[in-house]
Amino acid sequence: MSTFIARRCAFALVTLWAVLTLVFFIVRVVPGDPAQVILGEQATADAIAAMRTRLGLDRPLGVQYVEFLWGALRGDWGVSLVTGRPVVQEVLAVLPWTIELTLAALVIGAAAGIPLGVWAAVNRNRATDYVIRLASLLGLSFPAFVSGILLLIFFAIQLRWAPVMSTQGGSFSAWLGALALPAINLGLIMAAYITRVTRSAMLEVLGEDYVRTARAKGVPWRAVVWRHALRNALIPIITIVGLYLGVLIGNSVLTEIVFNRPGLGKLIVGALNQRDYTLLQGMMVIYTFVVIIVNLLTDLAYGAADPRVKLK
Amino acid sequence: MGWWKAAALAAAVMLVPAAASAQQTTLRIGIASADAGVLDPHLNSTTPGRGFLQHIFSGLVRLRPGELSPENMEPDLAERWESSADGRTWTFHLRRGAQCHHGFGEFTAEDAVFSLRRAATRETSAFSSDYTAFDSVEAVDSHTVRITLKNNIPSLLGVVMNYAGGFMVCKAAVEQMGNEGFRRRPIGTGPFAFAEYVPQQFGRLTAHEGYFRGAPQIREIMYRFVPSDAARDLAFQSGELDMIYGRQDQNWFTRTRALPNVRVVAMQPAEMSVIHLNMTMPPLNDIRVRQAIAHALNRDQVVQLRGRDTSVAAESVVPRGYQGHAAMPLPPHDIARARALLAEAGHPNGITIRSIHTTLTGMMTVMEAAQAQLRRAGITLEITPVEHATFHQQIRQNLSQVVHFQAARFPVADIYLTQFFHSRSIVQTPTAVTNFSHCRVADEQIDAARSETDAARRNALWREAQERIVAEVCGIPIYEQLQLWAYRDSIELGYELRAALNLAPPILHTTRFTR
Numbered sequence: 016m017s018t019f020i021a022r023r024c025a026f027a028l029v030t031l032w033a034v035l036t037l038v039f040f041i042v043r044v045v046p047g048d049p050a051q052v053i054l055g056e057q058a059t060a061d062a063i064a065a066m067r068t069r070l071g072l073d074r075p076l077g078v079q080y081v082e083f084l085w086g087a088l089r090g091d092w093g094v095s096l097v098t099g100r101p102v103v104q105e106v107l108a109v110l111p112w113t114i115e116l117t118l119a120a121l122v123i124g125a126a127a128g129i130p131l132g133v134w135a136a137v138n139r140n141r142a143t144d145y146v147i148r149l150a151s152l153l154g155l156s157f158p159a160f161v162s163g164i165l166l167l168i169f170f171a172i173q174l175r176w177a178p179v180m181s182t183q184g185g186s187f188s189a190w191l192g193a194l195a196l197p198a199i200n201l202g203l204i205m206a207a208y209i210t211r212v213t214r215s216a217m218l219e220v221l222g223e224d225y226v227r228t229a230r231a232k233g234v235p236w237r238a239v240v241w242r243h244a245l246r247n248a249l250i251p252i253i254t255i256v257g258l259y260l261g262v263l264i265g266n267s268v269l270t271e272i273v274f275n276r277p278g279l280g281k282l283i284v285g286a287l288n289q290r291d292y293t294l295l296q297g298m299m300v301i302y303t304f305v306v307i308i309v310n311l312l313t314d315l316a317y318g319a320a321d322p323r324v325k326l327k
Numbered sequence: 328m329g330w331w332k333a334a335a336l337a338a339a340v341m342l343v344p345a346a347a348s349a350q351q352t353t354l355r356i357g358i359a360s361a362d363a364g365v366l367d368p369h370l371n372s373t374t375p376g377r378g379f380l381q382h383i384f385s386g387l388v389r390l391r392p393g394e395l396s397p398e399n400m401e402p403d404l405a406e407r408w409e410s411s412a413d414g415r416t417w418t419f420h421l422r423r424g425a426q427c428h429h430g431f432g433e434f435t436a437e438d439a440v441f442s443l444r445r446a447a448t449r450e451t452s453a454f455s456s457d458y459t460a461f462d463s464v465e466a467v468d469s470h471t472v473r474i475t476l477k478n479n480i481p482s483l484l485g486v487v488m489n490y491a492g493g494f495m496v497c498k499a500a501v502e503q504m505g506n507e508g509f510r511r512r513p514i515g516t517g518p519f520a521f522a523e524y525v526p527q528q529f530g531r532l533t534a535h536e537g538y539f540r541g542a543p544q545i546r547e548i549m550y551r552f553v554p555s556d557a558a559r560d561l562a563f564q565s566g567e568l569d570m571i572y573g574r575q576d577q578n579w580f581t582r583t584r585a586l587p588n589v590r591v592v593a594m595q596p597a598e599m600s601v602i603h604l605n606m607t608m609p610p611l612n613d614i615r616v617r618q619a620i621a622h623a624l625n626r627d628q629v630v631q632l633r634g635r636d637t638s639v640a641a642e643s644v645v646p647r648g649y650q651g652h653a654a655m656p657l658p659p660h661d662i663a664r665a666r667a668l669l670a671e672a673g674h675p676n677g678i679t680i681r682s683i684h685t686t687l688t689g690m691m692t693v694m695e696a697a698q699a700q701l702r703r704a705g706i707t708l709e710i711t712p713v714e715h716a717t718f719h720q721q722i723r724q725n726l727s728q729v730v731h732f733q734a735a736r737f738p739v740a741d742i743y744l745t746q747f748f749h750s751r752s753i754v755q756t757p758t759a760v761t762n763f764s765h766c767r768v769a770d771e772q773i774d775a776a777r778s779e780t781d782a783a784r785r786n787a788l789w790r791e792a793q794e795r796i797v798a799e800v801c802g803i804p805i806y807e808q809l810q811l812w813a814y815r816d817s818i819e820l821g822y823e824l825r826a827a828l829n830l831a832p833p834i835l836h837t838t839r840f841t842r
Contacts, residue, residue: 099511275555
């Protein structure tokens with residue numbers, strides 16, 4: 016196990032370096048000038064050139080790259096080109112928001128998706144199955160900003176159960192109220208994914224010999240489904256949850272905008288629009304790091320879910 | 328406990344009153360942005376940034392709240408001022424006792440000199456080009472500032488007022504914190520002091536007790552960043568916001584105006600939409616082709632599309648309300664005339680022209696309407712949509728034959744004419760600003776007007792400049808988009824909101840909630 020983790024950490028470092036390098040060069044290749052964004056549309060060409068010098072953007076790309084890597088190694092991610100605030104401070108300010116939203120969506124997605132997937136599988140080609148499959152298809156195809164606005168109109172405007180805008184601090188109930196709608200909005204999409212994966216994994220497992228044997232030996236159907244079949248169907252479900260968790264962080268941007276929540280997704284889009292190179296670099300490191308950790312945890316979860324899986 | 332009981336408990340926990348209870352002294356403003364940008368008044372030229380910073384900083388003079396014309400200047404940090412007969416020496420007498428926020432002491436002539444020099448330095452200011460006519464700025468005594476000009480400029484008060492480089496910073500604060508530190512904790516002398524800034528969420532300002540006009544009645548301003556139009560509207564309806572920046576279209580205006588206890592304002596300065604034609608690129612180097620395009624476009628139809636309450640057809644290359652604006656007849660919509668001009672220019676089968684255009688919806692809608700109008704005259708307009716930052720870079724690289732640009736500027740004709748139509752501002756030159764058409768037909772009149780001290784003669788020169796630009800069809804002015812805001816009628820601003828140069832209603836020390 017420890018060899019496995021050490022090897023994965025070594026791979027993670029290489030992945031981080033590769034992502035950093037790619038991000039560094041790609042953001043500079045994309046058209047658009049941070050100096051222009053900072054100074055606005057009335058700035059003269061001279062003023063823009065002076066700003067580029069101040070930001071160090073007029074130096075050779077190689078020099079900028081080496082300086083950036085050296086800074087990264089020392090944990091110095093610099094300051095945002097646009098706001099002048101430290102990148103670490105900017106990222107850390109929104110990271111807790113992203114983590115709580117992602118985890119809450121994951122819990123909702125798993126809590127709804129796994130039972131629905133199992134239910135659909137055991138009722139294959141019956142009305143229940145069709146309804147669940149249709150609902151999951153709707154969940155997958157419904158744009159997050161539309162469902163978000165519908166949730167806001169119903170729960171925040173009509174019923175007044177939750178605020179439109181998420182706020183910082185406050186009581187536990189206020190926090191829960193502000194988190195509930197965005198988490199449901201994102202969680203429903205995740206539930207749709209998990210439902211479909213669980214259904215197909217369960218269908219495969221339910222056709223296995225050991226399931227038939229267990230039934231023949233008189234094991235109650237509920238125990239066969241939940242104890243034997245589901246346990247063996249967990250690997251693909253864990254895989255999709257792990258993969259989707261990474262995607263969720265990036266995809267949460269629409270939910271963050273509609274519910275006016277801070278978050279990594281919104282910060283990335285803002286930095287991209289403003290060509291804030293340093294902020295983009297810092298965020299991509301964090302994002303990559305999170306994805307690597309999630310993947311590592313997913314691999315470890317395989318072993319826990321299925322003792323036949325050996326991590327070497 | 329059954330699952331339904333757990334669900335009921337969770338729902339009960341969520342049953343929180345969504346709207347914050349009305350706090351009569353906290354004003355919650357929602358703006359259409361995820362961030363206010365850099366919190367330095369001499370660097371920030373964004374709409375959300377200026378709307379936020381205008382409450383922290385004062386100028387030596389200020390525009391009377393709610394007004395746009397530079398004729399409505401009134402004292403701010405300076406209680407009076409005078410200029411020499413030749414208009415090149417200006418003396419400002421500062422009021423005594425004006426305090427900088429957070430205990431940084433009294434604002435004196437030394438602060439004013441420091442601030443103006445900072446605004447004139449290109450390393451620390453985005454507005455340094457506004458101060459090129461400055462010869463010297465000096466403190467005559469602790470409360471007297473003298474500015475000497477190399478040459479006359481149309482509005483000296485415009486560059487020392489509460490706008491852009493004219494925002495006065497406190498010297499001790501900049502020196503103590505450095506420029507970087509100052510951007511994280513801006514210190515000025517305005518009615519509200521900086522308290523807190525949480526990226527993507529809000530900026531918080533608190534009442535400045537030592538404000539020289541008196542302590543503000545509003546005790547706190549929460550400036551919420553709400554980029555989604557729908558979320559901002561819903562938060563306003565639910566009572567979580569008291570004042571919002573509106574979506575810039577007629578539907579929003581009509582719908583919001585129908586809400587109870589709400590005031591909706593379409594205010595100046597309007598952003599004027601102009602289609603600039605690059606006169607160096609064929610076939611636009613032929614004036615007959617440019618005239619054909621001007622005749623093919625239908626301004627009234629665009630105004631109908633954008634909304635009668637929120638926009639107005641352009642009537643010159645300088646927007647209404649600007650000092651020196653002169654209304655004049657523009658080429659009328661006439662398809663037959665457009666086709667005839669094209670045939671005369673050797674293009675009987677029509678032409679194809681290309682435009683790199685921003686993906687911003689409001690602007691794109693207008694360009695698509697123009698595309699359809701031009702097609703009727705046999706002119707094919709190919710639009711390449713690019714993301715906004717890319718648009719700004721590529722149009723400055725002279726890559727677009729046709730540039731659709733929408734802008735508001737300081738309301739003096741000189742600024743608009745110089746930035747968009749003077750040869751010094753032609754893109755891809757060291758002094759480039761936003762002259763995309765390569766227009767140079769009115770340089771003489773623009774320069775002469777700038778140094779002219781007689782108001783009537785200066786206005787005549789500006790009119791002549793506008794007439795020459797319209798005749799040459801350097802750009803085709805289309806319409807002017809007003810700024811839309813909504814606020815609760817329980818807010819008494821303390822002035823009639825007709826205009827706000829910083830594009831957000833200023834909150835004064837007298838602004839209050841009436842209930």
